[in-house]
Amino acid sequence: MPENEAEPNVPRGVIAYGAVQQFEKSPVSQTKEQTQKLYSQGAARLLARATDHYGIAREILEPRIKAAVEKYILKYDENAQTQTLNDFIDSLQADDLCLIVACEQGNQKAWGDLVERFSVTVRSAARSASSNEEGAEDLAQSIWAELHGLRIREDGKPAGKLAYYSGRGSLAGWLRAVVAQLAVDQHRKTSRLVQTEEDADFDRILSQGHDDNSWTSHGVVASPEVQVSRKFAAADMQKALAGSIAQLSAEDRLLVKLYYFEGLRLKEAGAMLGVHEATASRRLTRIHADLRRAVEKTLIEERGWTRTETEEAFFDFAIHLEGDIERLVTSEGVLMKKETGSPLKSS
Amino acid sequence: MKKTDNNQMDLVLRGLAKGRRDDSSLDIGSSFRDGKQESSTHLDADELNSFAEGLVPELARVRYVEHLADCSNCRRLVVSLTQASGNLSTSPVADKQTGPGFWQRMSAFLSPQVLRYAAPALVLTAVISIGLLAWRQQRNQDFVVQHTQSETRETNSAQPPIALETTNASSRETPPAPQVTVESKSRTDSAATGNNNPQPVQGEVAKTLPDSGMLAGAPISTDAVPAPPPVAVEPGASRTQPFFSPEPKPGTYESAQTVLSDKKNEASKEEQPADRLAQQRERDDASFKRGNEYEVRNAPKVGAVSGPRRAEAPMSASRAPAKGKKDSDSDEMRSVSGKQFRRQGNVWIDSNYESSRATINVTRGSEQFRALVADEPGIGAIANRLGGEVIVVWKGKAYRIR
Numbered sequence: 001m002p003e004n005e006a007e008p009n010v011p012r013g014v015i016a017y018g019a020v021q022q023f024e025k026s027p028v029s030q031t032k033e034q035t036q037k038l039y040s041q042g043a044a045r046l047l048a049r050a051t052d053h054y055g056i057a058r059e060i061l062e063p064r065i066k067a068a069v070e071k072y073i074l075k076y077d078e079n080a081q082t083q084t085l086n087d088f089i090d091s092l093q094a095d096d097l098c099l100i101v102a103c104e105q106g107n108q109k110a111w112g113d114l115v116e117r118f119s120v121t122v123r124s125a126a127r128s129a130s131s132n133e134e135g136a137e138d139l140a141q142s143i144w145a146e147l148h149g150l151r152i153r154e155d156g157k158p159a160g161k162l163a164y165y166s167g168r169g170s171l172a173g174w175l176r177a178v179v180a181q182l183a184v185d186q187h188r189k190t191s192r193l194v195q196t197e198e199d200a201d202f203d204r205i206l207s208q209g210h211d212d213n214s215w216t217s218h219g220v221v222a223s224p225e226v227q228v229s230r231k232f233a234a235a236d237m238q239k240a241l242a243g244s245i246a247q248l249s250a251e252d253r254l255l256v257k258l259y260y261f262e263g264l265r266l267k268e269a270g271a272m273l274g275v276h277e278a279t280a281s282r283r284l285t286r287i288h289a290d291l292r293r294a295v296e297k298t299l300i301e302e303r304g305w306t307r308t309e310t311e312e313a314f315f316d317f318a319i320h321l322e323g324d325i326e327r328l329v330t331s332e333g334v335l336m337k338k339e340t341g342s343p344l345k346s347s
Numbered sequence: 348m349k350k351t352d353n354n355q356m357d358l359v360l361r362g363l364a365k366g367r368r369d370d371s372s373l374d375i376g377s378s379f380r381d382g383k384q385e386s387s388t389h390l391d392a393d394e395l396n397s398f399a400e401g402l403v404p405e406l407a408r409v410r411y412v413e414h415l416a417d418c419s420n421c422r423r424l425v426v427s428l429t430q431a432s433g434n435l436s437t438s439p440v441a442d443k444q445t446g447p448g449f450w451q452r453m454s455a456f457l458s459p460q461v462l463r464y465a466a467p468a469l470v471l472t473a474v475i476s477i478g479l480l481a482w483r484q485q486r487n488q489d490f491v492v493q494h495t496q497s498e499t500r501e502t503n504s505a506q507p508p509i510a511l512e513t514t515n516a517s518s519r520e521t522p523p524a525p526q527v528t529v530e531s532k533s534r535t536d537s538a539a540t541g542n543n544n545p546q547p548v549q550g551e552v553a554k555t556l557p558d559s560g561m562l563a564g565a566p567i568s569t570d571a572v573p574a575p576p577p578v579a580v581e582p583g584a585s586r587t588q589p590f591f592s593p594e595p596k597p598g599t600y601e602s603a604q605t606v607l608s609d610k611k612n613e614a615s616k617e618e619q620p621a622d623r624l625a626q627q628r629e630r631d632d633a634s635f636k637r638g639n640e641y642e643v644r645n646a647p648k649v650g651a652v653s654g655p656r657r658a659e660a661p662m663s664a665s666r667a668p669a670k671g672k673k674d675s676d677s678d679e680m681r682s683v684s685g686k687q688f689r690r691q692g693n694v695w696i697d698s699n700y701e702s703s704r705a706t707i708n709v710t711r712g713s714e715q716f717r718a719l720v721a722d723e724p725g726i727g728a729i730a731n732r733l734g735g736e737v738i739v740v741w742k743g744k745a746y747r748i749r
Contacts, residue, residue: 072397076406088404128431161392168403169396176431177392177399180424241363250409253416260364261419262426272429273412274401288356318358 038082039066042089049094054102054110064101065089068166097167103147104162115144118175125176129183139186143179233313236303237295244294252287255280390414390421399428683732684725686739695733699740706738706747716748 043061047053073080073088102110123140130136149160165174245256251273258269259280270280292314299305305313390398390411397403398411415422455461679690687698709716711730720727729739730748737748 071393072404072407076404076410091402125431128427164391164393166393166397168393169400170432173396173400173428173432174392177396177424177428180427181392181395184420184424237359238363241359250413250416254412254422256360257416257419257422258426260360262422264426268430272399272425285353288353291360292352292356314352314355314359317362318355 036062038085039069039089042086045090046092046094046097049090050098051095053094053098054105054107056098056101056105060105061097061101064097064167065092068092068168071166072168092167093170094167096171097165100162100165100167100171104160118172121172121175122179125179126183129180139179139183142186143175143182146178146182230316234317236299236305237313237317240295240298240303241291243298244291247294248287248290252283252290255283256287259284389418390425395421395424395428399425399432681733683729686729688729688733688737688739694736694738696738697740697745700738700745704740704745706745708747708749710749719746 039062040058042065043058046061046065047056047058069085069088073085077084099110099114103114119140122143123136126139126143127133127136130139147160147162149162161178165171245253248256255269255273258264258272259266262269264272266280266284267277270277273280275283295314296307296310299310299313300307394403394407394411398408398415403411415425681688681690681695688695689698690696709719716730720730723741726739726741726746726748730737737746739746739748
């Protein structure tokens, strides 16, 4: 298809930036016409950037661009500068977005290209999310159906997931995310019906470990009074700790979750947060101190603990949990089996 | 916080994570549909992917972080997507907190918190620098004055000592002024202490004359100082000490000699007739004082001062106590070939000579001297009669014979 067919009035590569500049200093609270013009010009520039735009008309692309802008920019900043919007539009994945929009429009060539280019990606993502090859193959097949859409919209076109690709990230990444979400949904549906033996083992271990946090199962068997006392103390400690974690900032909380609960290394957690490993380490050290202070404050002021009792509890709790970790590591096989069966396991 | 406390908290968190695998927000209740339906509760695939690829705008990212911090499902998906995309294995993105930018650092450097300490420190440093500079300049001027005055005293003290008679014949190449000083000083010291060894004194004199090289090149030279009369050894020779040297202790021989010399000078001053020569000397004094001031103002030009000024510097540099000595120096008058010569320091000066007149420098024994003597035998006779440096006015020209 000729390149200038999608933008007959504007030659490719010579998009009227001068017309764009008149909005650059103005906020988005401009008239509807100006906003529409901004999207229209953005669509024209995106089509010009695409290697193959599959004959998509600018008017078809404008709603997608508008949806992406509103989703990522205007939803959080209604007075965003025009320059910000233009930069955002110009950073969209032109080729991927044109391919998806073309598929959505029923372009068979685009479908062929999509399957040809991304079938390997979808299959790989399905294998990562599934416990076996057969399940992975089923998942991959269902993905294509989900993308195409089994339902028909009011305009007569299939209501597939393709409509939700904004072009912000890569199409391959988006497909992996769709596969993962679909795998989670399928896993939930099946897990509600049948609780596997592995799940039962896992839950038993977790509950046992949780109960054992009262540090009664190690060392010399304590008297029932001491066991009850320790159990209450452990409960207080866990509540205080959970409350302290909840009071952390979102970034700090996410770092703690990524590092301790998701098992990422500091380098990986830092990469997800966009900071260097050293920065993540420093931040984690500060979080330790903050949590320690917050937990101590909660235990002393709300639970009536003395400082000595708090320090001893931390010491005992740490030693006890160290034993727990060792025990959990020995039963790692069960955990691994559980994680292998989980659709959320890391690839 | 102590490191052990950190370790304990780390262990507690690890244990909690291992025991529960997640916190209380383990709320797998809502299913993942699409962004339109579940955007209020969970991130959709597009948002998850954008976050995993680090392409979310900042404001949206804040909201996503808040959600991911509390939603284990989305967090696990993001982790898996990030690992699948390879973003975790690669080097982390540019650290947002690795360090502030240039302008941030500059603004931090110029912040009031820094300036409240830096400004007084800068002011104090500036004051100290200015004070040090001014002190050094003042010190340089003092050096010039001291040098000039010490030079003057050297010339004053260069009354031909007896010891000089035996050495001046072989010391043509030696800078005369320090040697004279050493001789006279050592003599003074030996007179005061009874020690005849002048060596230790030489170093001391060298210290008091840091720029003796200027004296070496000075027109005043004792090279050709003839055998002086015995009266050249005067009590005033004890003043060869630099004026900034410690004052002699009262009761010593030197101080007694100084007192006697001052009294003698006072007496001689009273006896001196107010004749033409005295007027000439007064004029010379005035002109030499001007010259001395000129030297102080223009220190680098000290060495370039013309001969008469340097020769008569002792007079300009003399102070009230030294004035008697100067007058006693100028007492010696001689008449040679019908011309009157008075002696100033080591120089015989024609009474017709005016200090403002330019002189022709002629060195004894030089080709120029021989030619001059051949043309004007009278000058040769005068030069032979008067040893040392002679300034003679001959046929309207002033010759300085060294």
